[in-house]
Amino acid sequence: MNKYLITGGAGFIGSNYVHRLLARGENVTIFDNLSRQGAEKNIAWLRKEFGEKSFQLIKGDVRDSAALDQAAKGIQVIVHLAAQVAVTTSVTEPREDFEINASGTFNLLEAARKSGELPIVLYSSTNKVYGGMEDVAVREDATRYAYVDYPLGINEKYPLDFHSPYGCSKGCGDQYMRDYQRIYGIRSVVFRQSCIYGPRQFGVEDQGWLAWFVIAATHDRPITIYGDGKQVRDVLFVEDLLNAYDSAVKHIDHAAGEIFNIGGGQGNTISVWKEFAPLLEASLGKAVPTTSSTWRPGDQKIYVSDIRKAQDMLNWLPEVSVEEGISRLIEWVARMDD
Numbered sequence: 001m002n003k004y005l006i007t008g009g010a011g012f013i014g015s016n017y018v019h020r021l022l023a024r025g026e027n028v029t030i031f032d033n034l035s036r037q038g039a040e041k042n043i044a045w046l047r048k049e050f051g052e053k054s055f056q057l058i059k060g061d062v063r064d065s066a067a068l069d070q071a072a073k074g075i076q077v078i079v080h081l082a083a084q085v086a087v088t089t090s091v092t093e094p095r096e097d098f099e100i101n102a103s104g105t106f107n108l109l110e111a112a113r114k115s116g117e118l119p120i121v122l123y124s125s126t127n128k129v130y131g132g133m134e135d136v137a138v139r140e141d142a143t144r145y146a147y148v149d150y151p152l153g154i155n156e157k158y159p160l161d162f163h164s165p166y167g168c169s170k171g172c173g174d175q176y177m178r179d180y181q182r183i184y185g186i187r188s189v190v191f192r193q194s195c196i197y198g199p200r201q202f203g204v205e206d207q208g209w210l211a212w213f214v215i216a217a218t219h220d221r222p223i224t225i226y227g228d229g230k231q232v233r234d235v236l237f238v239e240d241l242l243n244a245y246d247s248a249v250k251h252i253d254h255a256a257g258e259i260f261n262i263g264g265g266q267g268n269t270i271s272v273w274k275e276f277a278p279l280l281e282a283s284l285g286k287a288v289p290t291t292s293s294t295w296r297p298g299d300q301k302i303y304v305s306d307i308r309k310a311q312d313m314l315n316w317l318p319e320v321s322v323e324e325g326i327s328r329l330i331e332w333v334a335r336m337d338d
Contacts, residue, residue: 009029
């Protein structure tokens with residue numbers, strides 16, 4: 001049994017992973033400042049599922065290096081999910097974004113280094129480290145954009161271009177993770193994640209778009225489509241992401257120091273409104289009205305992960321289809337207020 005530290009463990013991905021770890025009997029500590037919408041609900045859910053004392057909760061902030069130093073003692077696996085997660089917020093509050101994402105990740109790595117455990121550290125990075133990708137040839141079709149020259153998506157060798165403060169801060173952590181493996185032997189693995197979705201995702205307009213659209217449409221809240229709605233993303237159901245995390249821990253001897261583009265891949269793509277809207281409206285049995293606005297900074301017309309490296313090195317592939325995953329998300333939203 002490993003001792004796990006999950007920063008951001010009360011969030012969407014974190015609470016799902018904590019649930020999985022507790023279900024198989026792992027020792028889990030959650031480190032979270034509980035600032036995100038839904039965090040308290042996720043903690044209450046975990047306690048209801050497994051009991052009040054099933055895990056340790058440290059209410060702390062990754063900007064507090066001393067708190068992280070204490071939390072990392074005796075830990076074998078750290079999953080670093082705590083972050084400022086919205087591009088729009090990073091534009092309006094760039095210093096806070098830097099302090100949480102860049103400095104917070106540095107604090108985490110220092111805590112891991114000073115712990116003396118040489119822990120495994122999994123890092124939740126982002127495809128935004130590749131920037132707006134304006135040089136990539138893109139074709140516009142009726143309901144979506146498509147790559148001209150990358151039929152299987154973007155691989156890990158594509159040049160980095162930290163567009164937006166968010167891209168810069170997450171990219172900084174991304175590169176620190178890799179270097180701490182090379183210099184200090186910290187067994188880090190970087191996941192440059194595409195659009196992750198699923199239950200426990202209390203999506204808001206500027207982050208978690210699939211969940212936000214479902215929640216807003218279900219509760220008759222206004223929806224704004226930025227750009228033309230043809231933007232394409234490869235979407236990955238949260239359980240498939242957690243399978244990748246587990247596989248990285250299992251195969252850490254050759255995964256340490258590696259970077260993986262993790263998303264649904266070419267087989268699990270959808271355009272953010274032109275193709276998603278018909279699925280949503282059919283499921284809800286009603287039309288979903290929207291308003292339009294201009295493109296947001298750094299918004300890629302298309303991003304699809306080439307996931308062949310993860311397939312080869314981690315023996316991993318997504319198992320949940322777009323249709324099944326969206327159906328499961330809609331079912332959760334329908335009962336999330338119960």
